[in-house]
Amino acid sequence: MTELLVNLLSGAMMLTGGAFAVIGGIGVVRFPDVFTRLHAAGITDTLAPLLIIGGLMMQAGWSILSFKLLLILLFLLFTTPTASHATARAAVVDGLQPLLGAARRKGDGSSNT
Amino acid sequence: MEAVVLGTILAIFTTMGLALWRAIQGPSIYDTIVGVNVFGTKTVLLIALIAEFSGNADLIDVALVYALINFLAVIAILKLVRQRDLAASRRVEHD
Amino acid sequence: MRYFVSLTVVLAVLWLGLSGVYKPLLFGLGAASIVLVVWLTERMEVLGAEHDPATLSWRLPIYWAWLVWQVIKSNIAVARAVLDPRRIQPTLIELPADQRTRVGRVTYGNSITLTPGTVTMRLTSDGDGIQVHALLPEAAEDLRQGEMARRVRWLEGGD
Structure with missing residues (x-):
């Protein structure tokens, strides 16, 4: 009974994580400039690992494998903000200007920043 | 359970494809770096999932090392793009 | 000094978690690598406030x-x-x-x-x-x- 529950929960977590990864990937392709794409990349770098590695850890149970998976997760969560920030910073220093305001909303004069 | 893991693996492959498309498409070098970074973190997840799928627990060490390498690679590429020289010391012009 | 102790403990836990094989020879190698890393950190003078165990509250x-x-x-x-x-x-x-x-x-x-x-x-x-x-x-x-x-x-x- 418990095993079934663990299987169900971890399976759901993995599939949700995969779905979020695909959504993030779509965002990386779809968004208009580097800075907005970084946000989309953020989905694939935070929630997707959280859910997928969480699901794998539930499958592995209390073992050394779980510890290693936890290390991978912690490492990803610690480093990806640094990489995102470094990319944004380098792009700004290189002279790329972020697209601001409702740039994609054509013919809607009411919302401009 | 195998089917679920396989489905997740396929989802990760889709994401990797999308990230690769962005990396090839550009337009700026930073878009490429964003794409490569996503591709790299997805590779880590993919290796972890394959370790579970094939029941070969040793593969998890590969994923761990890949996570380390990926981060260093992104930082190194950014430095190379900025300064055209990996050995450059602190010549970062603050704005 | 506090920094050294906390760094050593963290490295030891990391090594034990990553190794998974517990034999005398490997324990010796692990201890040696920890000593090497701590010594290198000291030489590079990169040990600082980030290693303060007090931040881990x-x-x-x-x-x-x-x-x-x-x-x-x-x-x-x-x-x-x-x-x-x-x-x-x-x-x-x-x-x-x-x-x-x-x-x-x-x-x-x-x-x-x-x-x-x-x-x-x-x-x-x-x-x-x-x-x-x-x-x-x-x-x-x-x-x-x-x-x-x-x-x-x-x-x-x-x-």
């Missing part, structure tokens, strides 16, 4: 739990924006970073970047301002409310 797990909840919430918001890109409205906002320590400010900046929808663009060099690129107006508004800044100050030992 009981408040850290509570902050992390809260942060994970924030990450999940903002992930859902950004995922909705991906499916409907007309929602996005990127803005640049300036925030005060009035954390007491440098580690606190870096934690704040890193937490902002970790939550999707907001990326730290720049910590101003005088150290008390932070520039953030926000994807959605709601995310920018949340940051202006200062909930996260308050939590990081609490993490540093404030009340």
Whole structure:
């Protein structure tokens, strides 16, 4: 009974994580400039690992494998903000200007920043 | 359970494809770096999932090392793009 | 000295977790590698306030739990924006970073970047301002409310 529950929960977590990864990937392709794409990349770098590695850890149970998976997760969560920030910073220093305001909303004069 | 893991693996492959498309498409070098970074973190997840799928627990060490390498690679590429020289010391012009 | 002890303990736990094979020879090699790393760290003079065990207080797990909840919430918001890109409205906002320590400010900046929808663009060099690129107006508004800044100050030992 418990095993079934663990299987169900971890399976759901993995599939949700995969779905979020695909959504993030779509965002990386779809968004208009580097800075907005970084946000989309953020989905694939935070929630997707959280859910997928969480699901794998539930499958592995209390073992050394779980510890290693936890290390991978912690490492990803610690480093990806640094990489995102470094990319944004380098792009700004290189002279790329972020697209601001409702740039994609054509013919809607009411919302401009 | 195998089917679920396989489905997740396929989802990760889709994401990797999308990230690769962005990396090839550009337009700026930073878009490429964003794409490569996503591709790299997805590779880590993919290796972890394959370790579970094939029941070969040793593969998890590969994923761990890949996570380390990926981060260093992104930082190194950014430095190379900025300064055209990996050995450059602190010549970062603050704005 | 405190820094050395905490670094050694962390390295030992890491080694034990990664190794998985516990034989006398390997224990010896592991101990030797830990000594080597600690010696190298000392020579490189990179041991600093980040290695202070006092930063690892009981408040850290509570902050992390809260942060994970924030990450999940903002992930859902950004995922909705991906499916409907007309929602996005990127803005640049300036925030005060009035954390007491440098580690606190870096934690704040890193937490902002970790939550999707907001990326730290720049910590101003005088150290008390932070520039953030926000994807959605709601995310920018949340940051202006200062909930996260308050939590990081609490993490540093404030009340």
